[in-house]
Amino acid sequence: MDNKTTITIYDVAREAGVSMATVSRVVNGNPNVKPSTRKKVSDVIDRLNYRPNAVARGLASKKTTTVGVIIPSVTNLFFSSLARGIDDIATMYKYNIILANSDENPEKEIAVFQTLLAKQVDGIIFMGYDVNDQIRAEIERSYTPVVFAGTATGNKGDFYSVNIDDESAVKDVALKLLDMGAKPAILTGPDHLLSNAERIKGYKAAYKEAGKEVNESLIMPTSHNYKSAPALVDELLAEKADSVIVTHDDMAAAVLNEVIIRGLKVPEEFQVIASHNSVMTELVRPQLTSIELPLYDIGAVAMRLLTKIMNSEEVDEKKVILPHKIKERGTTRF
Amino acid sequence: MDNKTTITIYDVAREAGVSMATVSRVVNGNPNVKPSTRKKVSDVIDRLNYRPNAVARGLASKKTTTVGVIIPSVTNLFFSSLARGIDDIATMYKYNIILANSDENPEKEIAVFQTLLAKQVDGIIFMGYDVNDQIRAEIERSYTPVVFAGTATGNKGDFYSVNIDDESAVKDVALKLLDMGAKPAILTGPDHLLSNAERIKGYKAAYKEAGKEVNESLIMPTSHNYKSAPALVDELLAEKADSVIVTHDDMAAAVLNEVIIRGLKVPEEFQVIASHNSVMTELVRPQLTSIELPLYDIGAVAMRLLTKIMNSEEVDEKKVILPHKIKERGTTRF
DNA sequence: GTGAAAGCGCTAACAA
DNA sequence: TTGTTAGCGCTTTCAC
Numbered sequence: 001m002d003n004k005t006t007i008t009i010y011d012v013a014r015e016a017g018v019s020m021a022t023v024s025r026v027v028n029g030n031p032n033v034k035p036s037t038r039k040k041v042s043d044v045i046d047r048l049n050y051r052p053n054a055v056a057r058g059l060a061s062k063k064t065t066t067v068g069v070i071i072p073s074v075t076n077l078f079f080s081s082l083a084r085g086i087d088d089i090a091t092m093y094k095y096n097i098i099l100a101n102s103d104e105n106p107e108k109e110i111a112v113f114q115t116l117l118a119k120q121v122d123g124i125i126f127m128g129y130d131v132n133d134q135i136r137a138e139i140e141r142s143y144t145p146v147v148f149a150g151t152a153t154g155n156k157g158d159f160y161s162v163n164i165d166d167e168s169a170v171k172d173v174a175l176k177l178l179d180m181g182a183k184p185a186i187l188t189g190p191d192h193l194l195s196n197a198e199r200i201k202g203y204k205a206a207y208k209e210a211g212k213e214v215n216e217s218l219i220m221p222t223s224h225n226y227k228s229a230p231a232l233v234d235e236l237l238a239e240k241a242d243s244v245i246v247t248h249d250d251m252a253a254a255v256l257n258e259v260i261i262r263g264l265k266v267p268e269e270f271q272v273i274a275s276h277n278s279v280m281t282e283l284v285r286p287q288l289t290s291i292e293l294p295l296y297d298i299g300a301v302a303m304r305l306l307t308k309i310m311n312s313e314e315v316d317e318k319k320v321i322l323p324h325k326i327k328e329r330g331t332t333r334f
Numbered sequence: 335m336d337n338k339t340t341i342t343i344y345d346v347a348r349e350a351g352v353s354m355a356t357v358s359r360v361v362n363g364n365p366n367v368k369p370s371t372r373k374k375v376s377d378v379i380d381r382l383n384y385r386p387n388a389v390a391r392g393l394a395s396k397k398t399t400t401v402g403v404i405i406p407s408v409t410n411l412f413f414s415s416l417a418r419g420i421d422d423i424a425t426m427y428k429y430n431i432i433l434a435n436s437d438e439n440p441e442k443e444i445a446v447f448q449t450l451l452a453k454q455v456d457g458i459i460f461m462g463y464d465v466n467d468q469i470r471a472e473i474e475r476s477y478t479p480v481v482f483a484g485t486a487t488g489n490k491g492d493f494y495s496v497n498i499d500d501e502s503a504v505k506d507v508a509l510k511l512l513d514m515g516a517k518p519a520i521l522t523g524p525d526h527l528l529s530n531a532e533r534i535k536g537y538k539a540a541y542k543e544a545g546k547e548v549n550e551s552l553i554m555p556t557s558h559n560y561k562s563a564p565a566l567v568d569e570l571l572a573e574k575a576d577s578v579i580v581t582h583d584d585m586a587a588a589v590l591n592e593v594i595i596r597g598l599k600v601p602e603e604f605q606v607i608a609s610h611n612s613v614m615t616e617l618v619r620p621q622l623t624s625i626e627l628p629l630y631d632i633g634a635v636a637m638r639l640l641t642k643i644m645n646s647e648e649v650d651e652k653k654v655i656l657p658h659k660i661k662e663r664g665t666t667r668f
Numbered sequence: 669g670t671g672a673a674a675g676c677g678c679t680a681a682c683a684a
Numbered sequence: 685t686t687g688t689t690a691g692c693g694c695t696t697t698c699a700c
Contacts, residue, residue: 006693008692008693008694009693009694010693010694018670018671019670019671019672020671020672020693020694020695021670021671021672021673021695021696022669022670022671024694024695024696025669025670027694028695032669032670033669033670034669034670037669037670051448051451051452052452052693052694053393053452053454053692053693053694054452054453054454054694055389055392055393055398055453055454055692055693055694056393056676056692056693056694056695057693057694057695058389058676058694059387059389059390059393059675059676059677059678059692059693059694059695060675060676060693060694060695060696061676061694061695061696062676062695064389066432066453069433073418074408074414074417074418074421075411075414075415075417075418077409077411080408080409080414081409083408083409083433084407084408084409084435087408087433087434087435088435091434091435096432096434096449096453097432097433097434098400098430098431098432098433099403099417099421099431099432099433100421100425100430100431101418101421101422101425114385115430117385118385118386118387118388119388119389119400119430120387120388120389226613226617250613250617253617254617257617257619260619279560279584279614280613280614280617283560283584283587283588283591283614283618284617284618284619285591285594285618285619340677342676342677342678343677343678344677344678352686352687353686353687353688354677354678354679354687354688355679355680355686355687355688355689356685356686356687358678358679358680359685359686361678362679366685366686367685367686368685368686371685371686386677386678387676387677387678388678389676389677389678390676390677390678390679390692391677391678391679392678392692393676393677393678393679393692393693393694394677394678394679394680394691394692395678395679395680395692396679396692
C-alpha cells in the first residue's frame with residue numbers, strides 16, 4: 001500500500017467504512033469511540049500507512065505544535081546547551097522546534113521573529129545578549145507567548161524569562177578575589193548589551209562591598225574574539241591587575257595561555273576565572289576555575305514554562321532565576 | 335489597527351476593494367498586477383499589519399518552505415557547524431529549519447524522520463555517524479528529498495550526500511607519520527559506525543602503502559568520553575605507539591594532556607593529531623596539529639543541493655566530496 | 669458512539 | 685489585469 005498519492009483521512013474513513021470524524025477521533029485518542037471501531041480504524045491506518053498531515057491539522061485547529069527558537073548562533077556552546085534543554089522538553093511535550101539564527105543582529109532578530117509568527121508557531125523562546133526596544137515592541141503587539149532563556153531582560157518590560165543572576169555570579173567571584181587581597185579585572189563583551197552591563201554591575205558591587213575603590217580601566221568590555229587576548233593581557237598587566245574574571249570561556253583560555261607565556265605563575269601570581277564551565281575549562285592546563293551555570297536547565301525550564309503558558313496553565317512567577325555555583329580548579333587560590 | 339482577531343487575506347481584499355486573488359498576487363510578487371492596484375493593496379497590507387498565514391499557504395500549495403534537519407546533538411560542535419552552514423543557505427533561499435536532535439539513537443532517528451514528514455517539510459538534511467537499514471528504508475519509501483551531510487553513507491544505497499573523504503583524510507595523516515618512521519595508533523569512536531569504520535580503513539590503507547604491518551591493538555575504537563583518556567594513554571604506551579590520530583578534538587586534547595603528564599615530550603617523543611580543527615586545538619598547549627575540515631561548507635553545500643532537488647533542478651552529482659587539509663601545529667614534527 | 673457539514677486561510681486553475 | 689471558485693486535509697460543533 002505505498003502509493004505516490006498522499007493518503008488522507010478520507011481514504012481511511014472509506015476503507016474502514018466510517019466517517020472522517022471517527023477516524024479523526026481515533027487518531028487523536030478521543031475516548032468516545034467504541035473499541036471495536038477503534039480497532040477497525042487502527043488496522044486500516046496501519047495497512048494504508050496513513051500519517052496525519054500536520055499542516056492541515058494546524059490550519060483547522062490553530063495549533064501547530066511547533067515552537068520557534070531564536071538563537072544568536074547554534075555554534076555557540078553556551079546557547080546550544082540551552083537549545084538542547086529546550087528541545088528535550090519540547091520533544092517530551094510533543095512539540096517541534098523551528099531554530100533560527102539571529103547573529104545577535106537586531107534586524108535579523110525581528111525578521112526571524114516575524115517569520116516565526118507567520119509560520120504560526122504556538123510559542124517562541126528567545127535567546128540573546130540583550131532585548132532591544134524593537135523586539136520588545138514586536139513581542140508586546142503579538143499574542144504569541146514568548147519566554148526569554150539565558151537572556152538579560154533587565155527591567156525592560158514584564159516578560160517571562162529564565163536565567164541565572166549574572167550580576168551576583170560575577171559579584172560572588174569578584175568578592176572571593178577581593179577578600180584574599182587580589183585586584184581583579186573583568187573582561188566582558190560589549191557593555192551596551194544588557195548581559196554584560198549586568199556583569200559589570202556585579203563587579204562594581206563587589207568592590208563596593210569590599211570597601212574598595214573601582215579602577216574603571218580594569219573593566220574591559222571587548223569583542224569575544226580570543227585572538228585579541230595578547231593585547232588584552234598587556235593592558236591587564238599594565239593596570240597592575242593580578243586576576244581577571246572572563247565572561248567567555250574561549251577567551252579565558254586564551255588569556256590564561258598569554259599570562260603563562262609572559263612568565264607569570266598561575267594561580268600564584270595571576271588568577272583567572274572563566275564563566276560557563278565548558279569543556280574548555282577542563283582541557284586547558286592548569287584547569288580553569290569557573291562560574292558554573294545550569295545551561296541545560298535554563299533551556300529546559302524555559303520550555304516547560306512556555307508549555308504552561310501555551311496551555312493557559314497557572315504560572316507562579318514570570319521570571320525564574322536558577323542558581324549558579326563556582327567550580328574551583330587550578331587557576332585560583334580559593 | 336491591532337486587533338486580537340487574526341486578519342486574513344479576505345480582510346485585506348475587502349478593505350482594498352479587490353479580490354483575494356489579487357491580494358494573493360501582490361503578496362507573492364506576481365507581476366500580473368497593475369502598479370496602482372499593487373500600491374493600493376500594499377498600503378492596506380501595511381495599515382492592517384497583515385501577515386500571510388504560512389500554514390494555510392502550505393496546505394494550499396503543498397509547499398511549506400521548511401526543511402527538516404536531523405542532528406545527533408546541537409551541542410556537538412562538529413554538527414552544529416554544519417547546521418550553521420545549512421541554516422545560512424536555507425535563510426538565503428527563504429526556508430526555515432525544523433531542528434531535531436536524534437542522540438545517535440536509531441529509534442529516535444526514525445521517529446523524528448516520521449514527524450518531519452508529518453509536518454510536510456519540503457526536504458530533509460540528515461546528519462549522523464551512520465545510516466542504518468531502518469532509516470534507509472524510511473527514506474526510500476518516502477518521496478521527500480533527503481540529503482546526508484557530514485555522514486558516512488558507504489555504499490548503502492544511492493543517496494544524495496555531501497561529506498569529506500574521511501578515509502583518505504586519515505590515510506593522509508597516518509602516512510605522514512609513517513613516512514617519518516613513527517608508529518601511529520588511531521583512536522576513533524565505536525567501529526560499528528560507518529564513519530569510524532571508514533577512518534580505520536584509511537588507517538590500514540596507510541600502513542599498507544607504507545609497506546608496514548598493521549598492529550590491530552593500535553586500533554582503538556572507544557567512546558568519545560574524554561574522561562577515559564588516562565586509560566587509553568596507558569594502552570597506547572603499553573603498545574609502544576609513539577603517535578596517535580584522534581578522531582574527536584576534546585579527546586585529542588585530553589590525550590595530549592595525559593601524555594604530557596607522563597613526562598613525554600610533545601612532539602619530540604609523542605605526536606598527536608586531532609580531527610576537526612576546532613577552537614580547542616588552538617587553545618591547548620602545545621597547539622594541536624589537526625585535520626582541517628570545511629564543516630560550514632559541508633552544511634552549506636548540502637542545503638544548496640537540497641534546494642536544487644526540491645526545485646527539480648538538474649544535479650550533476652549525487653555525492654559531493656569536499657576537500658580536507660592538514661593544519662600543522664605543535665604536536666607533530668611534520 | 670457516530671456522522672454531516674462548515675470552516676481554517678490560502679493557492680491555483682479557469683474565466684472574464 | 686482581475687475575479688470566481690474549488691479545493692488543500694483536517695478539526696469541530698451540532699445533530700442524531
